[in-house]
Amino acid sequence: MIEIRIHGRGGQGVVTAAELLAAAAFHDGKVAQAFPSFGSERTGAPVTAFCRIDTKPIRSREPVTHPNVLFIQDSTLLHQVNVFSGLSDQGIVMMNSTRKAEELGLNDWIVQHPEVEIYSFPASDLAEKHLGRSIANVGMVAGFASVTGALTKEAVQYAIQEKFPGKLGALNVQVAAEAFDYVSSHKIGV
Amino acid sequence: MKQQIEGSQAVAQAVALCRPEVMACYPISPQTHIVETLSRKVKAGEIGNCQFLNVESEFGALSVLIGASAMGARSYTATTSQGLLFMAEAVYNAAGLGLPIVMTIANRAIGAPINIWNDHSDSMAMRDAGWLQLFAEDNQEAVDLHIQAFRLAEELSCPVMVCMDGYILTHAFEEVDLPTQEQVDDFLPPFEPVQVLDPQDPVSIGAMVGPEAFTEVRYLAHHKHLQALEAIPRISQAFQDIFQRSSGGLLKQYHTDEAETLLLALGSVNGTIKDAVDDLRTEGWPVGAIQLCSYRPFPSHALRHVAHNAKRVIVIEKDLAVGNGGIVSGEVKLALQGLPTIVDTVIAGLGGRAISKAAVIDIVKAACLEGLEEPHFLDLNWEAINRELTKQAEQRRSGPTPENLLREIGLSSGKAL
Amino acid sequence: MSYQRVKFYQTGTFTVGNRLLDEGDRTVQARTDRSNSLNSGHRACQGCGEALGARYALDAVMRATQNKMVAVNATGCLEVFSSPYPESAWQIPWLHSVFGNAPAVASGVAAALRAKGKTDIRVVAQGGDGATVDIGFGCLSGMFERNDDVLYLCYDNEAYMNTGVQRSGATPARAWTNTTQAVGTEPGNPMGIGKNLPRIAMAHGIPFVATASVADLHDLETKVTKAMSIRGARYIHIHVPCPLGWKSDPAQTIKVARLAVESGLFPLFEAEGGVVSDRTPIRKQVPVEQYLALQGRFKHLFNPRDEEALAAIQAIADRNIHLYALLPTKPAMET
Numbered sequence: 001m002i003e004i005r006i007h008g009r010g011g012q013g014v015v016t017a018a019e020l021l022a023a024a025a026f027h028d029g030k031v032a033q034a035f036p037s038f039g040s041e042r043t044g045a046p047v048t049a050f051c052r053i054d055t056k057p058i059r060s061r062e063p064v065t066h067p068n069v070l071f072i073q074d075s076t077l078l079h080q081v082n083v084f085s086g087l088s089d090q091g092i093v094m095m096n097s098t099r100k101a102e103e104l105g106l107n108d109w110i111v112q113h114p115e116v117e118i119y120s121f122p123a124s125d126l127a128e129k130h131l132g133r134s135i136a137n138v139g140m141v142a143g144f145a146s147v148t149g150a151l152t153k154e155a156v157q158y159a160i161q162e163k164f165p166g167k168l169g170a171l172n173v174q175v176a177a178e179a180f181d182y183v184s185s186h187k188i189g190v
Numbered sequence: 191m192k193q194q195i196e197g198s199q200a201v202a203q204a205v206a207l208c209r210p211e212v213m214a215c216y217p218i219s220p221q222t223h224i225v226e227t228l229s230r231k232v233k234a235g236e237i238g239n240c241q242f243l244n245v246e247s248e249f250g251a252l253s254v255l256i257g258a259s260a261m262g263a264r265s266y267t268a269t270t271s272q273g274l275l276f277m278a279e280a281v282y283n284a285a286g287l288g289l290p291i292v293m294t295i296a297n298r299a300i301g302a303p304i305n306i307w308n309d310h311s312d313s314m315a316m317r318d319a320g321w322l323q324l325f326a327e328d329n330q331e332a333v334d335l336h337i338q339a340f341r342l343a344e345e346l347s348c349p350v351m352v353c354m355d356g357y358i359l360t361h362a363f364e365e366v367d368l369p370t371q372e373q374v375d376d377f378l379p380p381f382e383p384v385q386v387l388d389p390q391d392p393v394s395i396g397a398m399v400g401p402e403a404f405t406e407v408r409y410l411a412h413h414k415h416l417q418a419l420e421a422i423p424r425i426s427q428a429f430q431d432i433f434q435r436s437s438g439g440l441l442k443q444y445h446t447d448e449a450e451t452l453l454l455a456l457g458s459v460n461g462t463i464k465d466a467v468d469d470l471r472t473e474g475w476p477v478g479a480i481q482l483c484s485y486r487p488f489p490s491h492a493l494r495h496v497a498h499n500a501k502r503v504i505v506i507e508k509d510l511a512v513g514n515g516g517i518v519s520g521e522v523k524l525a526l527q528g529l530p531t532i533v534d535t536v537i538a539g540l541g542g543r544a545i546s547k548a549a550v551i552d553i554v555k556a557a558c559l560e561g562l563e564e565p566h567f568l569d570l571n572w573e574a575i576n577r578e579l580t581k582q583a584e585q586r587r588s589g590p591t592p593e594n595l596l597r598e599i600g601l602s603s604g605k606a607l
Numbered sequence: 608m609s610y611q612r613v614k615f616y617q618t619g620t621f622t623v624g625n626r627l628l629d630e631g632d633r634t635v636q637a638r639t640d641r642s643n644s645l646n647s648g649h650r651a652c653q654g655c656g657e658a659l660g661a662r663y664a665l666d667a668v669m670r671a672t673q674n675k676m677v678a679v680n681a682t683g684c685l686e687v688f689s690s691p692y693p694e695s696a697w698q699i700p701w702l703h704s705v706f707g708n709a710p711a712v713a714s715g716v717a718a719a720l721r722a723k724g725k726t727d728i729r730v731v732a733q734g735g736d737g738a739t740v741d742i743g744f745g746c747l748s749g750m751f752e753r754n755d756d757v758l759y760l761c762y763d764n765e766a767y768m769n770t771g772v773q774r775s776g777a778t779p780a781r782a783w784t785n786t787t788q789a790v791g792t793e794p795g796n797p798m799g800i801g802k803n804l805p806r807i808a809m810a811h812g813i814p815f816v817a818t819a820s821v822a823d824l825h826d827l828e829t830k831v832t833k834a835m836s837i838r839g840a841r842y843i844h845i846h847v848p849c850p851l852g853w854k855s856d857p858a859q860t861i862k863v864a865r866l867a868v869e870s871g872l873f874p875l876f877e878a879e880g881g882v883v884s885d886r887t888p889i890r891k892q893v894p895v896e897q898y899l900a901l902q903g904r905f906k907h908l909f910n911p912r913d914e915e916a917l918a919a920i921q922a923i924a925d926r927n928i929h930l931y932a933l934l935p936t937k938p939a940m941e942t
Binding site for chain 2: 018022023025027031032033034035036058059060061062063065148177
């Protein structure tokens with residue numbers, strides 16, 4: 001089972017990211033579950049959402065405390081919230097940033113967790129380019145699909161169009177496509 | 191058709207397929223997504239001539255439905271927590287009048303301290319109001335129970351609460367098989383009221399009843415619940431015949447055969463419990479689980495039949511009878527009276543605290559190896575409690591307890607992370 | 608006005624009968640085919656203003672709707688004296704839920720009628736002043752603002768009579784009740800508190816608001832009939848003396864009610880869309896003392912005479928007369 005925890009701030013589409021992951025997994029014929037860290041968060045406050053993807057029914061509804069994948073949609077959270085809590089030693093981190101992981105003050109952590117793969121890429125900039133809104137969620141989902149192969153590109157596009165009908169969906173599909181290619185061609189990471 | 195969908199959206203779709211005629215709603219988290227979706231459907235003309243009333247309170251919402259149902263209209267609302275308590279007088283009244291209203295309870299804790307997260311304190315507070323209470327394990331079951339609830343309510347002329355865990359289910363985005371309109375129409379006949387306000391045949395509904403007949407009227411309300419013990423499994427079976435899946439019923443069993451220890455719970459925590467049972471069985475522990483689907487009526491006979499060979503029943507309940515302990519466990523004890531079975535009460539998941547598989551496994555082992563104090567509070571932070579108790583003993587003006595505890599636990603603004 | 612006023616005072620008695628009138632001008636109650644919403648044999652006290660007002664109002668609704676009506680009743684005297692099982696006095700479809708929700712229940716009935724396309728059936732909600740101005744106020748305001756097709760009838764006897772005479776938000780200045788006792792420096796209900804629900808109803812901008820009194824039953828019937836010609840939220844506030852709670856002579860109910868009107872303490876008016884559109888002038892203003900002196904609940908104002916309180920109550924009446932232009936010679940204030 002893939003267990004994903006998404007960190008961001010209220011208004012950054014954190015819950016939508018989790019739902020897009022689950023919807024794409026569903027379209028790939030998998031079983032998925034997405035849910036927010038329930039609260040009365042306001043715009044700008046730290047927010048968490050979760051997604052589980054499996055090939056068999058998912059019964060647990062616990063929050064994801066031991067993720068094997070982390071999304072960090074807002075790198076300013078790195079020093080406010082313990083985003084890495086419980087992350088698997090072989091985990092994957094998808095980071096929305098224009099900077100490399102080393103430039104984010106994570107050197108010590110990286111040394112201590114040599115098998116964790118960190119992919120840092122400017123997901124929100126890609127969204128800004130196509131949508132005029134710097135919202136990282138779609139790019140993060142596409143980047144994750146590209147890096148891991150856990151979701152097909154087609155399923156991600158389908159999930160996006162389902163979530164955002166019409167023109168907004170089409171623009172978001174462009175964001176996803178560029179993120180998908182960006183991550184695979186730039187060989188980003190540490 | 192299978193869809194990846196939010197629980198609230200799925201329930202709203204299911205309710206719409208039941209062709210409600212009047213809905214009256216008041217916002218409270220976490221049920222709002224359900225009624226928002228329904229309001230859009232009504233406004234878009236997708237639910238026939240259904241009327242959607244935005245009212246001034248939950249008390250007003252259920253009161254509107256009392257009038258609508260007495261006028262013969264299929265009536266629906268959703269609420270939770272403080273909202274359910276705010277409508278409490280109407281909750282009892284709707285049941286007393288025998289009006290088959292269906293209401294979703296997106297189960298949530300009751301304040302103070304104010305808390306918007308899940309537990310079962312709200313519907314438990316209304317357990318004796320005369321409504322049937324059905325609990326869903328997942329969103330598929332929540333959808334299915336709503337469809338069954340209308341048939342059950344209208345057949346018995348008794349209101350039904352469909353309880354689904356707030357946030358945990360209402361906000362979970364997962365796979366749900368939504369039925370077609372044809373399937374629902376096959377299963378759910380039009381509402382034929384047993385009493386109705388009709389100028390052609392005027393009756394008085396809600397007349398005063400004195401001691402000469404009050405007990406008899408109350409017995410007949412109880413009798414409806416006895417009838418429900420038969421109707422719930424029958425309607426669940428009828429549902430399965432049309433929809434090709436099993437949902438609802440009085441209770442469900444998981445590896446109960448030859449289990450020495452049975453876990454018993456209501457609602458979504460049963461998923462975690464099943465995972466825990468699998469792990470424990472792998473380790474050789476003879477454990478099983480009972481999911482109580484119908485809490486009202488309480489299926490005492492069915493429960494006794496399932497549990498009579500067990501040495502121990504551990505009731506994991508998301509509520510607390512302050513000053514006594516467990517609510518559900520007390521009723522389980524009554525159902526098993528005369529048997530040597532030990533019944534443990536585990537108070538867990540209050541105010542949204544997650545119940546982990548690891549904690550369930552630990553509590554089963556602790557109960558079997560050492561026994562549990564009664565009641566047992568899962569994952570209680572004794573350190574914080576003892577510090578607060580000390581403070582209260584030392585100074586008269588010790589201040590507001592919730593704030594003190596938040597400070598103790600380091601969540602108050604001054605010490606945030 | 609499109610009807611002939613019944614000039615009771617010309618008969619020299621305080622009878623409410625109108626046998627001297629032409630048949631066409633008589634009240635519904637005087638007709639041979641009267642509808643009898645509330646049958647005889649109920650358990651109201653002698654001289655009950657509420658029973659009288661309810662019967663006249665609901666019979667007028669029945670006539671206006673050709674009997675296609677439903678009544679929703681709040682808890683209170685009317686519900687208790689009319690319904691004890693198994694002897695309901697109601698000849699109409701009647702629903703009682705709880706104390707504070709009659710307006711919402713009626714909204715639900717109206718919504719069900721809309722859903723079923725049966726808009727020829729009309730719904731009336733009714734309650735006493737406690738149910739209306741206090742405990743049911745939230746639901747009432749909601750029904751008003753949604754402009755639900757409900758006529759709400761408030762039978763105002765100025766206190767909680769069913770529970771044994773306790774103060775409500777409609778209890779008048781200086782009146783004794785069991786929770787505003789005639790003791791202390793300001794005996795009775797304090798001056799300057801309470802609420803005026805007809806004005807509050809008007810503030811919702813609903814299509815029709817009226818006040819009425821059992822002192823003028825023909826006027827009451829006319830207002831009810833007019834209300835039933837209108838769709839949307841409508842409110843009629845009916846002054847109904849309670850001999851028990853007012854400590855007045857049951858035989859004097861009509862006289863007491865009439866003095867409330869003629870003193871100016873209970874102005875009769877209509878409002879459409881939030882604006883006063885009509886009022887019933889007073890032929891000759893009587894001093895409030897005449898009204899107060901008939902009621903034991905104001906006894907403490909007379910023994911010894913509390914000139915200050917009497918003057919203050921007279922000022923309330925005078926203000927009403929000015930506000931609603933109840934005396935032809937006085938100019939109307941902007942309302």
